[in-house]
Amino acid sequence: MIELSVIVPCYNEQNNIKDLVSKVLELFNKNMINGEIILVNDGSNDESCMEIEKISEQKKNVVGISHAENLGITEAWNSGLKNSHGKCIVTIDADLQYNPEDIIRLYQEIRSDKYDLVQGWRREYKDKNLLRKFLSRALSRLLNVLFFTRVKDIKSGFVMYRREVFFDILKYRNEFRVFQHFFILCALKQGYKIKQIPIMFSPRIRGVSFIKNPFFFSLKVLSDIPKAVLYFGVLAKKDIRRKLQCAA
Numbered sequence: 001m002i003e004l005s006v007i008v009p010c011y012n013e014q015n016n017i018k019d020l021v022s023k024v025l026e027l028f029n030k031n032m033i034n035g036e037i038i039l040v041n042d043g044s045n046d047e048s049c050m051e052i053e054k055i056s057e058q059k060k061n062v063v064g065i066s067h068a069e070n071l072g073i074t075e076a077w078n079s080g081l082k083n084s085h086g087k088c089i090v091t092i093d094a095d096l097q098y099n100p101e102d103i104i105r106l107y108q109e110i111r112s113d114k115y116d117l118v119q120g121w122r123r124e125y126k127d128k129n130l131l132r133k134f135l136s137r138a139l140s141r142l143l144n145v146l147f148f149t150r151v152k153d154i155k156s157g158f159v160m161y162r163r164e165v166f167f168d169i170l171k172y173r174n175e176f177r178v179f180q181h182f183f184i185l186c187a188l189k190q191g192y193k194i195k196q197i198p199i200m201f202s203p204r205i206r207g208v209s210f211i212k213n214p215f216f217f218s219l220k221v222l223s224d225i226p227k228a229v230l231y232f233g234v235l236a237k238k239d240i241r242r243k244l245q246c247a248a
Contacts, residue, residue: 004028004035004107005086009076013094014047015206020092021055021062023100028061031104036061038080039094043070073157073180074173081166090160095204098158102199106160109195116192118160119184120199121153139181139221146225147185147232152196154184165192175231176224182232189232 006024010017021037028035039052039062049066056064065079077091088110092098102120109118140154157180161169165187172186173179179186187194 001087002034002036002085003087004033004103005080005084005089006035006037006103007040007077007080007084007089007091008037008094009040009042009073009080009091010044010048010052010094011042011070011076012044012046012048014044014051016094016096017048017051018055020094020096020100021059024103025059025061027100027103033107036063036084036086038063038065038084040076040080041066042072042076043067074170074183077166078170078173081163081170084163087163088160089163089166090158092158095206097202097204099200099202102158103160105197105199106158109197110160110162114193115195116162116165117187117194119153119156119194119196120158121156121196122201123152123198139218143181143185143225143228146229149185149188151184152198155181156201158199172231175227177220178224181221182224182228185228185232 008017008020017039021039024035024037027033037059039056041049041052041064052064052066056062063083065083067075067079080091081089088107090103090106092100092103098120106118106120109115140151143149143154144151168190169183169186169192173183176182184194
């Protein structure tokens with residue numbers, strides 16, 4: 001039985017996919033994990049699709065999926081989840097800004113049976129795009145204020161889930177334009193227990209981010225907030241303290 005599925009959305013990441021797969025497979029072997037990698041080509045216009053097809057043909061525990069057009073990261077998560085088999089699911093970006101070796105840290109926490117999902121929060125946020133870094137942290141603070149939470153990093157998509165929990169959370173993905181900013185609030189609203197652990201977030205070495213204009217992207221998040229207020233309401237402080245644990 002597959003223990004762990006690693007879901008990797010890929011949009012124009014042809015130069016990063018091979019290295020990421022190599023690092024994750026090495027992690028599986030080193031820690032004796034029966035795992036699989038789900039590579040989701042999300043309508044790339046570079047050679048990502050061909051690279052994924054080649055790797056998935058060569059490696060039996062690598063699965064390739066392709067969207068005909070760019071549907072966004074949450075749809076890539078959903079397609080990856082539907083084609084996965086693991087009891088636990090981790091999502092990680094293809095750009096190698098998150099360190100694949102940290103997957104094992106998240107996995108150890110979820111196996112403790114104390115939490116429903118474990119998120120890596122970007123304490124060491126080394127990003128050359130200062131505007132993107134500032135806007136990301138500003139939005140996290142704004143959402144924390146609006147919903148009376150103390151989430152360290154609302155947006156980080158480096159997350160380990162129990163399989164059924166991820167299915168439950170993704171049911172709400174179409175309610176928002178940029179659900180990746182609201183999935184942690186959604187999990188808290190549904191009563192799931194969350195742990196956040198600090199991780200390194202490194203500058204991108206190859207390729208470019210799908211976020212061409214961080215300011216415009218932030219406006220899309222702001223446009224989702226009224227609906228989020230209606231859906232989540234005010235999350236009770238007492239419940240949040242019980243459901244959310246942040247490691248320093």
